Amino acid sequence: MPRIPQRTVARFFRYCQFLHSKVEAGSEFVFSHELAAAVGVSPEQVRRDFMNFRQVKGTPQRGYPVKEFMAALYAHLESSSLTKMVLVGVGNLGKAILSYFLRRRPNLSIVAAFDLDPEKSDRIYSGCRVHHTGQLEKVVAREKVAVGIITVPASAAQEAADALVRAGVKGIINFAPVQLKVPRGVFLEQLDITLSIEKVAYFARKNRIKEQ
Amino acid sequence: MPRIPQRTVARFFRYCQFLHSKVEAGSEFVFSHELAAAVGVSPEQVRRDFMNFRQVKGTPQRGYPVKEFMAALYAHLESSSLTKMVLVGVGNLGKAILSYFLRRRPNLSIVAAFDLDPEKSDRIYSGCRVHHTGQLEKVVAREKVAVGIITVPASAAQEAADALVRAGVKGIINFAPVQLKVPRGVFLEQLDITLSIEKVAYFARKNRIKEQ
DNA sequence: TAGTCATCGTTAATGGATTAACGTTAATAA
DNA sequence: TTATTAACGTTAATCCATTAACGATGACTA
Numbered sequence: 001m002p003r004i005p006q007r008t009v010a011r012f013f014r015y016c017q018f019l020h021s022k023v024e025a026g027s028e029f030v031f032s033h034e035l036a037a038a039v040g041v042s043p044e045q046v047r048r049d050f051m052n053f054r055q056v057k058g059t060p061q062r063g064y065p066v067k068e069f070m071a072a073l074y075a076h077l078e079s080s081s082l083t084k085m086v087l088v089g090v091g092n093l094g095k096a097i098l099s100y101f102l103r104r105r106p107n108l109s110i111v112a113a114f115d116l117d118p119e120k121s122d123r124i125y126s127g128c129r130v131h132h133t134g135q136l137e138k139v140v141a142r143e144k145v146a147v148g149i150i151t152v153p154a155s156a157a158q159e160a161a162d163a164l165v166r167a168g169v170k171g172i173i174n175f176a177p178v179q180l181k182v183p184r185g186v187f188l189e190q191l192d193i194t195l196s197i198e199k200v201a202y203f204a205r206k207n208r209i210k211e212q
Numbered sequence: 213m214p215r216i217p218q219r220t221v222a223r224f225f226r227y228c229q230f231l232h233s234k235v236e237a238g239s240e241f242v243f244s245h246e247l248a249a250a251v252g253v254s255p256e257q258v259r260r261d262f263m264n265f266r267q268v269k270g271t272p273q274r275g276y277p278v279k280e281f282m283a284a285l286y287a288h289l290e291s292s293s294l295t296k297m298v299l300v301g302v303g304n305l306g307k308a309i310l311s312y313f314l315r316r317r318p319n320l321s322i323v324a325a326f327d328l329d330p331e332k333s334d335r336i337y338s339g340c341r342v343h344h345t346g347q348l349e350k351v352v353a354r355e356k357v358a359v360g361i362i363t364v365p366a367s368a369a370q371e372a373a374d375a376l377v378r379a380g381v382k383g384i385i386n387f388a389p390v391q392l393k394v395p396r397g398v399f400l401e402q403l404d405i406t407l408s409i410e411k412v413a414y415f416a417r418k419n420r421i422k423e424q
Numbered sequence: 425t426a427g428t429c430a431t432c433g434t435t436a437a438t439g440g441a442t443t444a445a446c447g448t449t450a451a452t453a454a
Numbered sequence: 455t456t457a458t459t460a461a462c463g464t465t466a467a468t469c470c471a472t473t474a475a476c477g478a479t480g481a482c483t484a
Contacts, residue, residue: 013410040391044443060461061451083413092311096304100406108413146416171416173409179252187415189408194312196403197361197385198225201295201320203399204358204383256473272431273481
């Protein structure tokens with residue numbers, strides 16, 4: 001199996017989403033142009049992406065076998081194995097993310113949340129127990145958590161990241177508007193929502209047409 | 213002025229963020245490698261990006277004049293002119309975004325929010341009045357709103373987008389996990405948070421090292 | 425005032441990702 | 455059975471973004 005670039009992986013997840021709905025609808029086959037429309041890319045892109053799975057083939061005038069491709073995608077994404085995550089910072093955004101992962105996504109689970117506010121400690125939000133941030137390293141290391149989600153204010157983000165790294169996480173997703181420093185070997189995704197919104201505002205002003 | 217690619221624009225905003233802090237700290241000059249470290253890119257990338265502003269120059273062993281570059285960036289990003297936005301869906305995520313924009317970002321303002329829940333109508337969250345979604349088109353058109361932020365459940369997202377487009381917005385940012393269809397001329401940004409988290413989980417599992 | 429050195433600006437090279445083109449294949453129907 | 459055709463798989467071409475390389479410049483030091 002070749003190493004898959006980041007963008008392609010992101011599309012894989014979107015294909016999965018759509019294929020899942022197709023399975024539920026009872027469809028056996030799906031065309032590249034259907035998938036393309038569903039995730040907002042070109043049919044050529046879909047076919048090119050699917051080339052990564054040489055084992056499974058589509059057939060002309062029928063399309064791709066939904067179940068086989070789902071299986072191949074899942075296998076590659078290793079979505080079947082459970083990945084443990086924690087969330088640091090139980091504000092509005094943190095709560096939103098906690099509720100998203102409640103019940104949905106069986107393969108991903110937020111096993112604990114942390115907050116500095118003692119008011120929130122030992123409470124349960126969306127099925128997830130909140131601990132005081134002082135407990136972070138202990139809990140993360142004990143539970144062998146792989147991913148940390150940072151939803152604290154900018155001033156506290158680097159500190160949270162450092163603690164997560166010390167406790168051994170392999171990936172961090174940061175919603176705070178600061179660029180974090182993490183050692184090589186830890187995958188970092190910066191997701192500054194206000195920045196994204198500013199970008200959209202910019203292109204809206206400029207009337208640039210483009211989609212993603 | 214050349215047309216700037218999307219990625220570069222995103223970096224512009226990050227440069228702005230950092231330069232702002234530099235101004236406040238009273239620095240007159242800044243090096244490319246400082247900026248690079250601050251936003252997580254290479255110094256070469258910074259210099260290349262800054263080539264877009266031919267008028268303003270840096271000097272060896274001193275760096276770039278902070279204020280001049282701030283001014284040039286602001287001028288190009290047109291951040292000075294106020295852009296009106298609305299938010300559809302006042303759940304946890306919606307509230308988080310509303311509070312982010314309260315007071316910060318003078319150039320961007322969420323002028324109204326909408327929700328189907330009559331309980332929330334006519335209340336005020338984070339300084340923003342909430343209307344019933346039925347009012348959306350009327351308010352957006354009257355206020356000449358340029359950007360819509362969609363934070364409703366997936367099932368309601370397309371409907372919200374259609375209403376926004378009819379009312380004349382030029383940009384939409386969608387947090388719901390569905391691919392929206394919008395006409396050409398409307399800039400669309402899909403921002404599926406759970407998808408991003410799944411991506412991080414994937415690379416954490418694979419131990420791929422990469423940063424953004 | 426001359427030399428050194430750090431840093432800039434630019435051009436060129438590389439690499440990745442998307443788009444286009446085109447031959448191939450199998451389902452359908454005459 | 456054969457023709458037709460819609461959709462696939464692949465290769466090639468294009469486009470865009472990043473990285474590298476390198477000469478130019480001006481601040482600093484002796």
